Amino acid sequence: AQLHLVKDSDKVIAALKDFRPRYVVNFAAQGEVRTSFDHPIEHFETNTLAMVKLTTALQKMEGLKRYLHISTPEVYGSAADGAVREGAVMNPSSPYAASKGAIDTFTLGLAREVAAEGIRVNGVRPGLIDTDIHASGGVPDRIDQLRDTIPMKREGSAEEVAQAVC
Secondary structure (H helix, E strand, C coil), X not given: CCCCCCCCHHHHHHHHHHHCCCEEEECCCCCCHHHHHHCHXXXXXXXXXXXXXXXXXXXXXXXXXXXXXXXXXXXXXXXXXXXXCCCCCCCCCCHHHHHHHHHHHHHXXXXXXXXXHCCEEEEECCCCECCCHHHHCXXXXXXXXXXXXXXXXXXXXXXXXXXXXX
16 A cells, blocks of 8 residues: 555554664655755655655664665755865755755764664665656656766666665
């Protein structure tokens, strides 16, 4: 069954309690930058508030060993600005990016809070990855437009992200 992260959050958490996962990789987000200007509340409800509720519940579950939060480099500004360098400060340019930056900051605090309990929490901002999200967001040639701004001059793959975080 498909559950809505905001509207069905109690059901999502109940399902997780029943399943008792040891590892959680969280890709959940409401992602389209352009629509976030028209619907900022929905982006914050999904990308920030629902994630706080979810991770707070996960923290209390027995058996959790690792939580991996997947985010976006959009928290540093528009992807059109070019590659992000290590040590850059957050500079979100959309409600989407601000909502992701908020949960990224929360995730950092969560990592510090649960480390002594043996729960490993990581956050990853993988950059431009070859997926259908660009087309579904209305910019099917986004990677082609930005390829020259990427240091390696190519997009990443989902497999590369998986290898890096597993």
